[in-house]
Amino acid sequence: MASYRFIGVDTSTTGNSSGNLGFSTLVRDINGDGTLDFIIGGSADVSSSIGAQVYVLNGLDLAAADAADGATDQVIDLSNVPAQSGSYRITYSSTTSGFGSSLAYMESVNGPDSTQLLAIGAPQDDTIANNAGAVFLFQAANLAGLDALDGATDGEIDAANATFTFYGDKQNIFLGQTIAGLDEDFTQLGNYDRIAIAAPFSDRGSNVNEGSIWSILVEDLDRLDVLDGTADNKLTLSDAVADAHPINGQNLIRGGTSGVRMGEGVVDVGPVFSTASGFHQIMVGGSGDNGGAGVAYLVSASGFGLADAADGLTDGIIEADLMDGGGGYAFHGVQTPKEDLLGSALGTTGDIDGDGLNDLIIGGRGSDVGGDNAGIVYVMTARSLDAADRLDGQDSSIDLSLISNLTVGAGIGAYRIIGNQRLGEFGFNVSYAGDFDGDGVGDFMALSRTGSSGPTVYMISGASLNAGDAADGTVDGEILVSNLIGANGGFALTSPGKASSKLGSSLNLIGDLDGDGRSDMLIGDTAMMEVGSTVPRGGAYLVSGGSLLFADAVDGTQDGQVSAENLLDTSTAVGLTGTSGNDLLKGGSGNDTINGLDGDDSIYGNLGTDTLIGGAGDDFIFGGPGSGDLRDVVYAGDGNDTVDGGYGNDELRGDAGDDQLSGNFGADLLIGGTGNDILSGGALSDALFGGDGDDFINGGFGFDRLNGSGGGDKFFHQGAAGHGSDWIQDYSAAEGDVLQYGGATATKSDFLVQYATTPTAGNASVQEAFVTHKSTGQLLWALVDGEAQTSINVQSGGTVFDLLA
Structure with a gap:
């Protein structure tokens, strides 16, 4: 399969500005046809009059969408998506709501009640209060029905007709800035997923910007709907919803202190603690903890219950700093001389050490180990957690500044991958990348957002970490990211000559779309331009993992340095x-x-x-x-x-x-x-x-x-x-x-x-x-x-x- 470029609407013809398309991306089979679908969103700029838009492209329509503009050139103009069978454009009339800033997918599998839900965040929505935020849920099986509500089956859906909507209850809390689907294997309450909805700037008393995360069981939407006395498929989230915990199983996680901004990062990382149970764990975090050092918590659903009771009240409200008990861990970033700003970029590498458990990646974009704001990415294997915890006393709290003292040669597997571009903010985004090199070992992506080379998406081979560690002559768990590129199997994806590029705005694993044994990826660029144009339209690249080596060789040198423009080049003769x-x-x-x-x-x-x-x-x-x-x-x-x-x-x-x-x-x-x-x-x-x-x-x-x-x-x-x-x-x-x-x-x-x-x-x-x-x-x-x-x-x-x- 070739790579594709999805590009947003040409707003130059309407006088509108870019829609920040590509800020959020998601790949799931939301319609149950056995083929992965592509969801691309991005909040509209305030100067836009076309509203914020999210595109849902049926995976079966890739070729047709490519040809819709008259040229089969691997460039898909997203304005043609609504015309494709089973594909849609979801539009919210508010241009200042941030609709499309975040995306998530959940499902509830319970016989005839089976349903798949697409969630779209609008953190600046003003329906309840200024910037209170909102999250819109759409039943995937009913997208065609929502399309027909306006009398025309044209692939256009009005977000006002969402299946269910959550609203923030206070101004400036930005509910929906981060949302995530939590798998049923995390929930442990049958075949029901949860949705995690974050409000990173929520306050509590004197705790300003403490941040909070709602964890809501999808199966309970109908019961939650009537908590406000009206069955209207709308609910304003407040502490009263968490008080229904004994009946409905909802939780509210609070940051604990001022400035934490809990909920900047939320992700299901799969099984980390045990392969026997198959239960998943999640990571949550906030980059403002401890003056900007940042914090991330790894916790299971059972840990929710223990943390809830730890304050003496089983009320569904959890203090984040109590979640590192009950088998969970807290990861603390570096505070001096430069704060890590850890906690917003969290994910898994998959299994990189062959023990059957998922391993973790944690981005710290503010680190200055490799230069001022060069950034850092911490890789922690599941087997390294206990050893890392013991470095400062076994208290379920891990100081990430100490992990380089672990003995990597003993197979413990804790690494600090160091950005080496000044102001690069390496670790701004991270994501699991499946197995893009086909070696059976998990791989991952990490974004360096700025720096002399502009944004760079590093695609890192999990199997190469030990070789990259030894490249500087010392096996100490400290790795320069540049030592993982090229000969050690990784790639650095850039947009050379594009000073305004925002490549890596979102990072998403697709899976093996074309069956070639290599995983594929979806990478957003909110400032993507058409070739020869200076007008940002936003969009995303569908990167074929099996074509990366060819794209690398287009410039005549196999060095791991890949230009995004070369992803679509299939005509250059290469060696x-x-x-x-x-x-x-x-x-x-x-x-x-x-x-x-x-x-x-x-x-x-x-x-x-x-x-x-x-x-x-x-x-x-x-x-x-x-x-x-x-x-x-x-x-x-x-x-x-x-x-x-x-x-x-x-x-x-x-x-x-x-x-x-x-x-x-x-x-x-x-x-x-x-x-x-x-x-x-x-x-x-x-x-x-x-x-x-x-x-x-x-x-x-x-x-x-x-x-x-x-x-x-x-x-x-x-x-x-x-x-x-x-x-x-x-x-x-x-x-x-x-x-x-x-x-x-x-x-x-x-x-x-x-x-x-x-x-x-x-x-x-x-x-x-x-x-x-x-x-x-x-x-x-x-x-x-x-x-x-x-x-x-x-x-x-x-x-x-x-x-x-």
């Missing part, structure tokens, strides 16, 4: 070299040269005239699809390789090993090399040379030329007219060669052997032998110098018989 591992290497439409080196590689030449080299290992090599694949030259190398030439007139060499070569379409040359090979010519007239070994040679369709070379070879013919008549240059019964008939079961009497001289075919003094199937009249094989054979052996089914006996 692409793999590693000693199992690589996925994809060419484009140019004349590429790809060398897999060692390992069991998967190599795709795609279009053009390519040279594909497998190297050692058991490789899969595919020339390319369609008529644009002109010709490929393949050197499979050592190992038991599988090669498919695809289209074009290809030259396929198996080299050493037991290889399978298929010419497919085109007039191809196949050379098996040493080993027991299987060669199939496919369509048109092919030339097949088995080489040394006992080979199976099938000319396929057309009139083919076959040479078994050394060994006892089998020459296969389907027995159908479309498969033509194959010429065999070196048939030798003495060497064990056999003619294999693939038609209906036959006996010796079904075949006729005739002799004739064919000029230039072989020895002029020895006639050729022609083998015909009598009942069909199909000439199957022509054996060059066949008159010299004393036996011509044919196999039909499991029986071999000599036509000359």
